[in-house]
Amino acid sequence: MSIRFHRLRKSDEDRVAMSRRMFLMTTTMAGITTNAMMGGTAFAGSGVLNEAQSSSLLRMVQDIYPHPDVLQLSHYEAIAATVMKNADADADVAKSLTDGLGQIDAKAQELFGVPYVEIEDPDAREGLLRHFQNEGFFQGVRWTAYFGIYDNKDIWPLLGYEGASAEHGGYIDRGFSDITFVPEGPTLEERMAEVQS
């Protein structure tokens, strides 16, 4: 959202590790359809996370993309369930997730004297999570949340996006130029005159 040209370079080792992750996140994950991702797993049914860890995960998903007035808790639960399902399926993912959640709580205790989920100020929670944003587990959760919200056809209408239009004949007769707070564009005659003069 701002210019980032001057951001510091990571060490080469970090970069290679991150490259791999980002490659997976920006390309492989893009292919996962929201349905496949949401898989219908019941929220509480993790074989990997205990109840406290599950609550932390759910809080984390909400803090990553907070839309309290737009989304329901169930939207976030579906994302947390996807994260847990992925952790159930892969021991490495599970370990980095549980370790990561542990580190978040440890940092929360250090800074605020309470576990992460008990911090009431949303800014403080976001600030806490910023410490972990370059970690693989964090970005794994973040991209799952990204796809679960912004690439989710069920959520699009809640955020004012209408999705595919070709099957409805496009917007030519459906409001491509229907706003009223600025003047209309030139008429066909005016546009014709412009290119034929």
Next chain:
Amino acid sequence: MAQFDLNDDSVVVIIGSGAGGGTLANELAQKGIKSVVLEAGKRFDISDIENDEWTMFQKISWLDKRYSGGGWHGSVNHPTLPAWIVKGYGGSTIHWAGVALRFKDFEFKTRSTYGAIDGANVEDWPIDLEEMTPWYEKAELKMGVTGKTTGMPHLPWNNGFRVLAEGCRRTGRSDYRSGPMAINSVERDDRPACQQIGFCMQGCAIGAKWSTMYTELPRAEDTGKCEIRTDAMVLRIEHDSQGKANAVVYADKDGNQHRQLARVVCVAGNSIESPRMLLNSASAMFPDGLANSSGQVGKNYMNHTTGGVYAVLPEKVRMYRGTSVAGIVGDEVYHDAARGFAGGYYLEFLSLGLPFMAAFLEPGNAGWGRGVAQAMEAYDRMSGVWVLGEDLAQERNAITLHDSEVDQHGLPVPIVSKTPHNNDYEMTAHMYETSTQIYEAVGATDVYELPAYPATHNMGTNRMHADPSKGVVNAYGQAHDIDNLFVSDGSQFTSSAACNPTLTIVALAIRQAEYIAQEMNAQNI
């Protein structure tokens, strides 16, 4: 469709089926010249096009291993996606938005106009606007570009552009219009008029926008003079003992290698793969890569000085309705050293769908949290522009080969390095300022500045120069070192100019086809 034998050494081999390769293939075919097009990607047709950003990205992008390098933010935030381009029948003309602008005269004469610039490698083209004008006209007729050449009116204005245009009017601008676009505003050339579907950059589902996928390529095949082999990844170009290009080695989809003989070889794999191919074709006779006696192959990589600006308006805009790039502001395209930078820039209205907006608003690891979420809740009140301006050639901005990592074909992975020049920082600041003023004039409550996206315009890595020690190809895209080797894509560009490159790529390909035909007839090649 024609089928040529691997040992047929009378064919022109064209590598890549995008704007450059696709156009060249059809132009040669219409002249009766035989060609084999080798295209690394799959055969797509219009039924593959879906109105979904990530689905199309996943389906048609070039996702072979690549690295971003240099000081631009993408080496951290897009480490394996330096560029967003297509691998497939039609190349990046499937994704492209359709903006079809000509260079200005001074943009062909950057060295004479800007002078020598510290840290940059700016040169003049060996051609100018006067020479190119008739070729631009042919390109506009071929592609169906709205404007005076075709007489097709520019497109109707959509919501998002109307907001931008009103901001332009209120800030005293005059050069803002909904064209020239290579999108039919009326039925033309057996293709329908634009239905304002949106998703132009996911491919036009009805074919209103020009793409070689459903124009040049099938038309070339229909002549019986052109064979297009898809899933054919060129590994290297070979030469004979005289140093003439004579064969092209490629891998099919099962990894089996084939060797197609050739009378002439034309490279049009876009500005990352084209120099990579030449570098990978190094031999005892050409130890630094083919056509590289100047040392300029892979250097001077340009992709425009760019960024994005999205403004939140007090009322709904729904910018995604209708043509993705619905209008162009040209007031800032002039050179005035007093502005603190060389060259000019355009503002182009550009709608992003919700998924891409959320991904690119703040790319990289920091792109989450309340700031991003709040911005996204204003998505349907946004209008925005892609700003793009002259990117100065610099030797350090280059395509180089990784010294240990290889791709699935065993070829060294390309590293695409881009470090902005001070000129870019100055220009970018000006671009953001201008865009913000325009949107504030029309009541914007928030304005978001986005850094450059993965590059869609790639240029300069096999550049033209009259002097063989300063460039790779001559004014016809013919390699200075090897008469029957041509570069037929944007890597020929000597300078980037401010405008989108494709019209110029197509105009150069039409002109090159004419030259190749003439030289073949004269038995010079």
